[in-house]
Amino acid sequence: MFERIKENIPFLFFFLSGYILIFHDAWQLMISAAMFYGVGCVLIVTRSAVHRLDLESKRKIKHHLPEIVYEYAPYWLAATAIFLMLFFKNAAIQFVAFIIIVFALRNLLLRHNNRVKKPSKF
Numbered sequence: 001m002f003e004r005i006k007e008n009i010p011f012l013f014f015f016l017s018g019y020i021l022i023f024h025d026a027w028q029l030m031i032s033a034a035m036f037y038g039v040g041c042v043l044i045v046t047r048s049a050v051h052r053l054d055l056e057s058k059r060k061i062k063h064h065l066p067e068i069v070y071e072y073a074p075y076w077l078a079a080t081a082i083f084l085m086l087f088f089k090n091a092a093i094q095f096v097a098f099i100i101i102v103f104a105l106r107n108l109l110l111r112h113n114n115r116v117k118k119p120s121k122f
Contacts, residue, residue, distance in 0.1 A: 007047065009043060010040045010041075010043040010044040010047065011040070012040075013036045013037070013039050013040030013043065014036075014037065014040045016033075016036045017033045017034070017036035017037040017040065018033075020032060020033035020036070021033045021082070021086065034079075037075075037079060041072060041075040045071045045072065045075075048112075048115065073107070074104040074105075074107040074108045074111070075104075077100050077101075077103060077104035077107075078100075078101055078104040078105075080097075080100060081097040081098070081100035081101040081104065082097070082101075084096065084097035084100070085097045085098075
């Protein structure tokens, strides 16, 4: 039971961040929402690193981006898109924000699928 709670703590931080962003307007609370989101991102990336099944292939691949940028890029994209949606009422900017969210979710899903299956020999 404790393991299940520990696995879901990052999502609690994301929910707290979303709640604060949607229902409160004070800039101090916006900063705390950003901090909750950041802590949730750190926890989920750390949890993902522990559960990786493709560690051997990770050692062989030379990334074009630094590891920290590669790990946190989808979360930064999602946060940027949410900021654009909340603070700009222009339809074109909100459409661009939607496209950014779709791109970030695509990256997260592809990354998850690559990490949960064992690498093949081919």
